[in-house]
Amino acid sequence: MRTVLKKILTAMRGGVNELGEAVVDGQGNRILEQELRDSEHELKQAKQELASLMAEAASLARQIRTEQDSATKREDDARKAIAAGQEDLAREVAERIVGHERRASELTQTRELLQQRIVGLKDRVQKAEKQLADYRRELQVVKTNERVLRTTAQIDTNINSQQSSLSTAKETLERIRERQAREEDRQTASATLEKELTGADLDEKLKAAGIDGEQDAIDNVLARLKDSPAQ
Amino acid sequence: MDTQSLTLALGDATHAGRTFDVMPIAGEEPVLQVIVSGAEETPVYITVTDTQILCLAYLFDEQELAPERQNELHENMLRISVPMPLSSLGKTGQHYVVYGALSPASGTSEIMQELVTLAENAIDLLQTFEDYLA
Numbered sequence: 132m133r134t135v136l137k138k139i140l141t142a143m144r145g146g147v148n149e150l151g152e153a154v155v156d157g158q159g160n161r162i163l164e165q166e167l168r169d170s171e172h173e174l175k176q177a178k179q180e181l182a183s184l185m186a187e188a189a190s191l192a193r194q195i196r197t198e199q200d201s202a203t204k205r206e207d208d209a210r211k212a213i214a215a216g217q218e219d220l221a222r223e224v225a226e227r228i229v230g231h232e233r234r235a236s237e238l239t240q241t242r243e244l245l246q247q248r249i250v251g252l253k254d255r256v257q258k259a260e261k262q263l264a265d266y267r268r269e270l271q272v273v274k275t276n277e278r279v280l281r282t283t284a285q286i287d288t289n290i291n292s293q294q295s296s297l298s299t300a301k302e303t304l305e306r307i308r309e310r311q312a313r314e315e316d317r318q319t320a321s322a323t324l325e326k327e328l329t330g331a332d333l334d335e336k337l338k339a340a341g342i343d344g345e346q347d348a349i350d351n352v353l354a355r356l357k358d359s360p361a362q
Numbered sequence: 363m364d365t366q367s368l369t370l371a372l373g374d375a376t377h378a379g380r381t382f383d384v385m386p387i388a389g390e391e392p393v394l395q396v397i398v399s400g401a402e403e404t405p406v407y408i409t410v411t412d413t414q415i416l417c418l419a420y421l422f423d424e425q426e427l428a429p430e431r432q433n434e435l436h437e438n439m440l441r442i443s444v445p446m447p448l449s450s451l452g453k454t455g456q457h458y459v460v461y462g463a464l465s466p467a468s469g470t471s472e473i474m475q476e477l478v479t480l481a482e483n484a485i486d487l488l489q490t491f492e493d494y495l496a
Binding site (some may be wrong): 135150271274275276278279280282283284285286288289299300303304306326 | 387390391402403411418421422423424430455459488492495
C-alpha cells in the first residue's frame with residue numbers, strides 16, 4: 132500500500148497527472164489484478180486443503196475413541212476370564228487389548244502430525260486473507276485516483292467548452308454576494324410589507340411622534356381611578 | 363445507484379426546500395453536474411464507482427492563491443476539514459475541492475442531504491478562505 136501511495140504522490144507532485152493519465156500505468160494495474168487473482172486462488176486452495184485435513188482429524192479422533200472403548204471393554208472380559216480361571220482365554224483377550232492400545236497410540240501420533248499441519252495451514256489462510264485485503268485496498272486507491280483525475284479532466288473540458296474559461300473563485304464569490312444581497316433585499320421587503328399589512332408601521336410612526344396609544348390608555352384608566360377614590 | 367437512476371430521482375425531488383438541476387457531463391466517465399437551488403454558484407459533481415458515490419465541488423485553483431500564504435491556508439484547511447459536516451477538503455490536479463463519499467448503497471435522501479450540505483459548505487468555505495486569494 133505504501134508503495135502505491137508514494138507512487139501516486141510522486142506523480143501528482145511532478146504535475147504529470149493534470150490530464151488524468153493513469154498514475155500506475157495499465158501494465159501496473161494488470162500486475163496488481165493478477166496478484167489479486169493469484170492470492171484469491173491460493174486462499175481458495177488453502178481453505179479446501181484445510182477443510183479436508185480437519186475432516187481427516189475428526190475421523191481419526193473417532194477411530195481413536197473406538198479403539199480405546201474396545202480396549203476398555205476387553206479389560207472387563209479379561210477380568211471375567213481370570214476370575215473364571217480361564218488363564219488361556221484371558222491371555223488371548225490381553226493380546227487383543229494390546230492390539231487396540233497399539234492402534235490407538237499409532238492413530239494418536241498420526242493425528243498429532245495432522246494437527247500441526249492444520250495449525251500451519253490456518254496461519255497460511257490468515258496471511259493470504261490479509262494479503263488479499265491489502266491488494267484490494269491498493270487496487271481501490273489506484274482506481275479511485277484514476278477515476279477522480281479522469282472525472283475532473285472531463286468536468287474541466289466540459290466547462291471550458293461551454294464558457295470561455297472556468298470561472299475564478301473571485302467571480303464565484305461575487306455571484307454569491309449578489310445572490311445573498313438579493314435574498315436580504317427580499318427579506319427586508321417582505322418585512323416592510325408585513326408591517327404595512329398589520330399597521331405596525333403606523334404604530335411605529337405614531338410612537339416616534341410621541342403619540343402612544345398604549346400609554347394614553349393607561350393614563351386614562353389612572354385618571355378615572357383617581358376621580359373615584361376608595362370609600 | 364448509478365448516474366442514470368440518480369438523474370431521474372433528483373429531477374423532480376425536493377429536499378429541505380431545495381430543488382436539483384441535474385445535467386450529465388459529456389465524456390467517457392459517468393459524471394453528473396448538480397446545481398442545488400439557493401447555492402447555484404457552486405455546482406456539485408457526482409461520479410459513481412463500484413465502491414463509492416463521490417460528490418465534489420470546486421473551490422479555487424492553485425494559481426488563484428497568494429503563494430506566500432499557501433502554507434497557512436493548508437493548515438487551516440486541514441483543521442477545518444475535521445469538524446465540517448459530511449465533507450472533507452482535498453486537492454486534485456490544480457483544483458482545491460470539497461468532497462464527500464457515500465456508500466453505493468445510499469438512498470436518494472442521503473445523496474440529496476450530501477448534495478445540499480456540500481454546496482452550502484463550498485459557499486461557506488469560499489467566503490471563509492477569500493482572504494487567501496491573490
